[in-house]
Amino acid sequence: MDFTASLLLATFILSLFALFLYIWSMSKGMFGDSVNAAVTIFSKNEVGFVDDPAATLAQLKELQATVTGTTPLSDDLIQEDLRARAEADKSSSLVVGICLTLAVIWLLIASVAGLVSSVKLHSPDWLAQYSWLTFGRIRPIHLNLVAYGWCSLAGIGVSLWLVPRLLKTHLVGSKYAIAGGALWTVGVFLGALSIALGYSDGLEWLEFPWQIDILLVVGGGLVGLPLWMTLLRRKVDHLYVSVWYVAAGLLWFPVLFLIANVPYLHFGVEQATMNWWFGHNVLGLWFTPIGLASAYYLIPKILGKPIYSYNLSLLGFWSLAFFYSQVGGHHLIGGPVPTWLITMSIVQSVMMIIPVFAVTVNLHMTVLGNFKALVYSPTLRFIVLGTILYTAASVQGSLEALRSVNTVTHFTHFTVAHAHLGLYGFFSMVMFGAIYYIMPRVMNWEWPYPKLISLHFWLVLIGFLIYFIWLSIGGWLQGLAMLNPDMPFMQSVAVTLPYLEARSIGGALMTLGHFVFAFHFFAMGWKFGPKRLGASLIGGSMTNKIWSYFEGKNV
């Protein structure tokens, strides 16, 4: 066995050892009191109070009844804590507002690019006269804009909002994050423009020319800076699990992106290995931690109920950190890379079941018994759906990494369906929910047309289901056709046609949903709609208003 193989095997064994050591120390109570740790996100006496700034007061009342079965038990909240929370929100509102606005703009452009790519796969002559709209350019434009435009900027915005809240203090150094966000956005714009003009580094997820990547590395570093500065000023002893996830994500991204983009360093097979080391790490060590950090904070907050098992949440975080970094090799199954490397990535892909189940059991057990809350909380609906689809994407991914399954699914539309299950079904749904929760606090204004939130939800859910189900079936049939030596290759293409058309229908509904969402987002930005009762407000005013509402007083 050569040196590299021995080194990777040694890190794997060390990670296993670290995991056992971690479980042992946790069982000895070395990580402190998990009951108190789970309630650090609440103010005193706040457990039992629901909170959804996107809900109307009538919905809030019903939501409260689903959780406690009665009206709230006590209004004896610590007003000072709530005021501090309002101050924390205020300190991050500018940078969060900017990041989320940019994210929504990229979402629209990226969705249209996705739809155009989709139509081209069943009607290849459409718009073929424009070079920048050919599939080879518009498809990477879609991928890069969803990944670095929509998902990343939404994730950065949500993270920067979570940080001061979780650390119960002001966001320090937000100007660095604004500068970082600006550099990042210029980078995304120039990157997409270069792809449109035909300049690309030619590696999937890394298409932006390396000169432009520098903007994302510096921008990514700068947006993380306020987290570290705020940590130094924190007013909490315990770092809630969401802080671990956000901190890790903000640290991991610039490092991954820098290593993957260093020019003239990786060649040949090594370059392919590096490409997929990055390709999967950007999903598991950037988007996943931010999506989970949001869910771990927002689900308990909305339900007014601490997380089911705090120790399990830490186990989920550390096992992700220990085992994720080598799974990327499963993208190269059957490729010209050493067998041991692929086998190790498959083993680690299956081991991902540990962090996934830790998260799954924890989040779903927290919601268990309160499913009725989904009817009344617009935010919870998106987030719980997102976490269910996280479980689905991860379990599907572990199976897809097995050689026997990957032989069928690799190089087919099945992988694309899985990709959307993960980055859309899980991550984007959680981001939609988080934005619905956060924006009223950022703008101090309620969502002007609550029915549009439902319309958005149903459009994207139905669109996504059509997209995912039909493309999975089409992709599987395509894989079987490609493996059949009696079938000419063109038949494996023809078999997918009706499924590709169905994907365009699903994708069109999703895109429509995004336009509804964006319209509502900007309508709120311009403070459209009636000034309502203030479900969006925090501090004593909110709970007092709920109280008054329950008691039938005019508020």
Ligand code: HEM
């Ligand atoms: C245990 C967790 C997971 C495992 C083991 C896993 C495994 C896989 C495998 C085997 C592939 C197909 C590789 C190929 O044949 O080319 C894949 C593709 C993909 N997965 Fe996952 N997956 C997991 C979770 C996720 C999650 C949570 C997301 C989203 C946040 C995600 C997003 C994607 C994307 C975007 C692709 C397509 C990449 C590309 O070809 O450009 N996966 N995954």
Ligand code: HEM
């Ligand atoms: C926020 C929303 C979206 C996200 C996060 C997203 C994510 C992705 C990702 C990660 C890929 C790469 C898949 C792979 O290589 O395996 C991809 C490709 C693609 N997406 Fe999306 N997508 C979104 C919306 C849409 C929409 C609305 C459509 C419209 C139909 C669409 C159509 C496509 C197409 C056609 C491809 C190329 C598939 C191929 O190369 O065969 N996407 N998307």
